[in-house]
Structures are given as structure tokens and as C-alpha cells.
Amino acid sequence: FKESSTNTEKIKFDADMTAFNIKCFTGLKIQWTDNLANHLQLIDNEAKLCIFHHVTFLKWQIKSPIFPSEFIKETLQTLALLFPRYGRNTQKWLHSEFSSTHGLIYIDCGLLNCDSVMPNDRAVEKFKFWRDELLTMNEKFDEPRPISVLQLWHDRRKKLQWFAFWIAVLVLVLTIFFGLVQSIEGTLQVYKAYYPTSN
Template sequence: MELTGFLRDYPIPAGTQEQIVKCLWDVAKYEPLASYFEYYTEQCRIALYAQGLQKFAKTHQHILDIASHLQNGSSRQVLKQHLALHHHGENPLETENMCDALIDLAVRLILMLDVGELRNAFSGRRRLVWVDGSLQEFVRDIFSDKISLNHDGVRFGAPFTARNLDRITGFRVELTTNLADHLRLRSENKIVSVFHHASFLRCQQKNTMFPDGFIEETLWTLALLFPQGDRDTEKWYYKQDRPEELDLGVLDCGILRDDYRQIEKYKFWHDRLVILKGAFDECQPQTFSQLWNDRREGTQWYALWVAIGITLFFGLIQSIEGAVQVYKAYHPSP
């Protein structure tokens, strides 16, 4: 069944959403993906109005046809030649630019990767440029399993959560729609990017664009950062964005076994996890709020606050005694 709904339409009807998901990822059972379709709509809006694709792509079917070619292994150059036969601009350069923009839009919608240059638009994020070869080769080059950093003694304890990264270390956790930015730490502005679209990831089980084991490992990292059943993490997550932008599936990634808290289990995200864990361990609280929330060393935390409580108590006693002495000095007994 052809999807004749217009890309510019918002919101996308539920039935159309289901058809899009089944066409893109061949899922056996459809579950609503509200946060993904916020992303889908935003990407289409940017492409239509910032890149001028209105006359080249009008319906969802136009994009799904391109996605089908990509998933069948078509190279970028072959697909561009095919599109150029059906999409003619005012000149060859415009035709080429529009074909590139159409392909990049389809890639972003299939994989949630910031691929392509956005003319007349600024995202503030590092973009990926796919020039040639198959899309699968491009994706597997981005998500390499090559390990560069030493990981001696790295283990992820219960305090290693997205909320604690935000509340204790002074880093700002930024929820991202760009899978390539997941777990990226930008030290210069203390921002940690976290790709939180767990429901999207669960739809990728049959997607051979990604390396074997990559999707499962990414879901493990989300189970680390968003521990299932942790009320503090849930409350924190609900405050991070508009409800329609949040993917509540990230709070239901399962409870990790102990061996999945060992760095040896991770290869695709290994180096970023090592960097992030090192920064997490090294950061010391700078404010009273951070000090209160820092329970990485539970025994030390309780000892600290007991000591502070005792100090305040005796300080109060001394203040009262001093006040009594001053009062007696000005009001001597007869």
C-alpha cells in the first residue's frame, strides 16, 4: 500500500506511522514511537523548508522508496543517478544537490544519524558526511569495535547513572537524537551526550546496517545510565524535555547482570565509556547540592554528614552559651 500522506503534515496519523515503521525496519510487532516521529517530522520540516525539497519529495512514499534502495545495498552514486532521472532541477548542480539532500534525509530517518550538510540550517552538532560506497560500509566505519584505551580496573557501580552525571559531577547531560554522539563527552563545555531512543533501538534488531551486537550493546549502556525501577532517575528524566520528546522505553531497558557492569563486555562504546567513567570518578562536588547528591562512597557520605551535623550541633550550643553570657553581662543578677 502506497503512503500518499504529505511529508509536511503534522501530526502523522497513527496508521501511517505504523506503515512507515514496518517499511523502514520490517518489525514483526508495531509499538508506537512518539518520540521517534517527533524527530521524523522535524527532519522532514528542515529538509522541506531549509533545503527546499518541496518540489522533489512530497509524500512519505518518496522517502521510503529511497530507503528501500539503501537497504538493498545500493551505493550512493548509483542511487543519485537513479534519482536524477526522476528529479530535475533548474540546472545540473541543483539536481545533484537535491539528490544528495534526499539521500541524506532518508539515511537520517532510517538510522537516526546526523548525516549530510544542512544548507540554510544550523544544528550546532558535528555532522557526518557519506560520500561513496554502501551505507552499510559507512555505518560500520562509524561504529568500529576497535579498542584504543586501557581499561584496567574499570567497573560500573550503581551510582554510575545519567542523573548522577548531571547532578554530581557538574557535567550537563544532553539528550541527543544523533546516535553517533552517544556517550560523547565534550570536556570544554562539560556536556555529555546520551542517545535515549531505546524504542527506536529495539526496532533495529533486523537492521543489518549496524554491526552484529551493536544494538544490544547500546541498550546495555542505557540500562547502565537509566537503571530500571530507579525512582530518582525517572523523576530526573521526566524533567529533561517536553513529554513528546522523551522515550519512556529508556526506563525499561532491564536490570543488568553483574558481568554487564564490567568494561570487558563493551567494544563499540568501550573507549567512550572509559573516558566517561574516568571523568565521573575524578570529579569532586563543587556546590552544596552536588555534595548532598554525591553518594558514590556511601560510608564516607554518611560519615561526612554525621560530622557536619555534630559540628553544627556543638556550634549551636556554643552560640547559645555565648548569647547567655552576653545577656548576663548586661543583666547581672541582683
């Protein structure tokens, strides 16, 4: 693992860029991996995001000579970005992931207790080893192309656009509904005109 050479200006990763939101907003599937080299890699035509989930292993490796301690700390920091300890939706989603089976992969429960990330620590410059991967992921997160109504419903980052879209959908549904009611009523009136009921 080597440090990234990508030069970036004052970019900070948004607090909303969590694994749960990435999954909901972009449609990426989370692929749990046991291979640290695959961490934060996009695979399968950029349809899946690999996440190395072994927090406990990483914490044990901080003082180990196998990996540079800065690399391990930064990897833990990426997990803290993706799995905020106090993110209710993320925690709820993680619990459902723990209970479901993913082949032979058992997800490390340490993801529930990742350290908090301070706003200063969200700056791109703080990441030397995982910078390129995080920037790619951030780009996918910032410019999602919603492909389902569910993704449109969850993505409320641009509130004005979200409200405008759903109001337009509501107007369309009401227009169709009232148009259908008018058509049925008109059909009934024509029927009554041709076949009046006698008393």
C-alpha cells in the same frame, strides 16, 4: 563507528553508575541528543553528557543493514546501564524529564523499559564500540569533585566518609549555635550588671 582499541583489565561498571547518579554525584548535566555520533560524549568543557535516547529507533535498527547489529545491541546495552528498569530514582527522574520541555526534543519513553544488565555484562570487555566513552564516564563518576552541598548529600557511595563529613558538619553547626547562645547570654549578664533592675 569503529571498535575501541583500548586495552582494559577486569574492570566492571558499577551498578550505581546510572544517568541519575552521574547527574547527582558529578554535577554533569544530561544533554539529550538525536545524533547517535554524540552518544556518551562530554561537551561544553565536560559539563554535559550527551545521551542518544531513541531506544525505539535502535530496536528497529537491529535487523537493518545500515548499522552492524552488534553496534546497535551495544548501544542499547549502554542505555540499559544508564537507565535501569528497576532503578526507582532513575525512573522517577525520567518521569520528571518526560514532563519537562527540552526545546524541541521529546525524550523516547523506551528508556523506561531498557533491558536489565546482568553483572557479567557490566564488564568493560563486553563493550567494543562505546568502551572509550564508557571508561571516560566511569572515571568522571568514580572521582567526582562535589561542588555543592546537594552533591555531597546524594553521594553515599563511601558511607564512612559520608557519615564522618555530616557528623563534622553537625558538630560545627551545634558549636556555632551554642557559642552564639553563650555570647547572647554573656551580653545579657553584662547589661544586667551595669543596669540592674530596681524593685
